Amino acid sequence: MKTTVSYPVGGSDFAEKALDLTNSIRRNSDEVKIVTGIREEEKDEIDEETLREIKEKTEMHTIRRSTEKYPISAKISTMKKASEEVDSDILIHLDSDVFVVDNIEDIFKIRNDKDFLAKPVDFGNQHYACKKSFKQWQEIANALNKDFKGLKYRSTIDNNRIPPYFNAGVVVSFNDEFPKRWAQVTDKVYEITQSRYSDQIALGLLEQEFKRGKIEEKKSYNLPGHFRVPENVEILRYEDYNHLLRLKAVLRSNIEETIDLENKWESERDRVRGLIKSYKFYLSLHYRYLRKIPKF
Numbered sequence: 001m002k003t004t005v006s007y008p009v010g011g012s013d014f015a016e017k018a019l020d021l022t023n024s025i026r027r028n029s030d031e032v033k034i035v036t037g038i039r040e041e042e043k044d045e046i047d048e049e050t051l052r053e054i055k056e057k058t059e060m061h062t063i064r065r066s067t068e069k070y071p072i073s074a075k076i077s078t079m080k081k082a083s084e085e086v087d088s089d090i091l092i093h094l095d096s097d098v099f100v101v102d103n104i105e106d107i108f109k110i111r112n113d114k115d116f117l118a119k120p121v122d123f124g125n126q127h128y129a130c131k132k133s134f135k136q137w138q139e140i141a142n143a144l145n146k147d148f149k150g151l152k153y154r155s156t157i158d159n160n161r162i163p164p165y166f167n168a169g170v171v172v173s174f175n176d177e178f179p180k181r182w183a184q185v186t187d188k189v190y191e192i193t194q195s196r197y198s199d200q201i202a203l204g205l206l207e208q209e210f211k212r213g214k215i216e217e218k219k220s221y222n223l224p225g226h227f228r229v230p231e232n233v234e235i236l237r238y239e240d241y242n243h244l245l246r247l248k249a250v251l252r253s254n255i256e257e258t259i260d261l262e263n264k265w266e267s268e269r270d271r272v273r274g275l276i277k278s279y280k281f282y283l284s285l286h287y288r289y290l291r292k293i294p295k296f
Contacts, residue, residue: 002033003105004088006081007096008063008074009038009054012045018096019050022057023258028103033086037063037078061085066183070190072168072199073183079171080179091179095169099236099244099255107219107234108172114213117172118203120153122222123285124160128197137163137201140192144185146205156217157225164204166212169237170220171203178210223247224278225285241265242274243281 005025009018018036025034036058043051054060061081067073079093090108094100100107108117127133134150141148151161173179185205190198206212223229223238223246231250238244241264244255255261265271 001089001109002087003090003092003108004033004035004082004086005092005094005104006035006037006079007094008078009036009042009046009051009060010074010096011042012047014096015046015050015054019054020259021094021096021098021100022054024100025104026057027258028100029105032105033088034058035078035082035086036060037074037081039063039065039074059085067187067190067198070186070198072196073186073190075168076179076183076186076199079173080183083173083176083179089174091173093171094235095237097237097239098169099238099259100234101236101251101254102234112213113211115173115175115210116178116206117213117215118166118168119156119170119215119220120162121155121165121167121200122157122225124155124158124162128195128201129155129160129162129165133163136193140189140201141205143192144188144205146208157222164207166200166203167220168199168203170215170235172215175210178206181206181209224281227282240278242278245271245275246278
């Protein structure tokens with residue numbers, strides 16, 4: 001089966017991570033097609049060497065946001081562009097702050113009868129994952145002639161009951177119409193909510209148009225929300241370089257073959273501060289959502 005991966009390059013804040021993501025994919029697969037998207041106005045923001053390397057290793061397209069005032073929609077525009085330009089059986093969107101540990105062509109090779117794959121959000125106390133958002137969910141659903149399904153799933157870290165609200169860091173499509181509809185529905189949701197999570201709300205509504213399949217935890221693993229990472233993890237959502245400092249030696253050495261972690265901090269003091277910052281973030285995340293200090 002032919003696999004294509006898509007993600008936006010982003011501006012100066014994201015391009016370095018986009019290159020690291022590219023190298024993590026290329027480390028295990030030279031043949032897989034990678035489509036990246038960049039807005040015209042972002043090209044001058046990015047270091048020339050970084051941009052040149054991404055161009056050499058991917059098929060780069062100039063894009064426009066599918067929802068102009070919503071920066072996150074650039075990833076949906078890139079996925080949509082990939083679906084239009086490349087003939088593939090599997091189209092995978094990845095956020096730039098992701099590291100692919102295994103061969104991306106092997107991770108999602110089983111299609112079954114699903115149109116897309118997405119994983120419920122990690123924490124159930126996020127606004128659009130809990131009951132206090134029900135009124136907004138109902139308003140959005142009504143505006144788009146959809147049903148609101150209420151508490152249907154469980155969040156993956158704290159195991160709370162949640163509406164159909166999915167993480168958008170790893171999304172897989174087997175249907176050529178899916179990226180186009182994701183863009184259209186996200187645009188409508190943002191028009192109603194102006195929420196930075198419009199893309200994730202849209203995924204929940206699209207479940208009523210397309211058959212959704214599950215993504216296993218190891219294929220979209222949230223590093224900031226976990227104290228330990230299993231060695232069988234296949235795709236790691238790390239969000240910030242500081243969190244990579246918490247990895248065990250085996251997985252850490254794997255990542256250091258691709259990402260030059262030594263040069264992500266200006267000094268050893270900054271590196272130690274980054275590690276402390278990561279642990280503090282982990283503790284605050286669990287206390288905020290679970291209202292308790294996690295066990296180690």
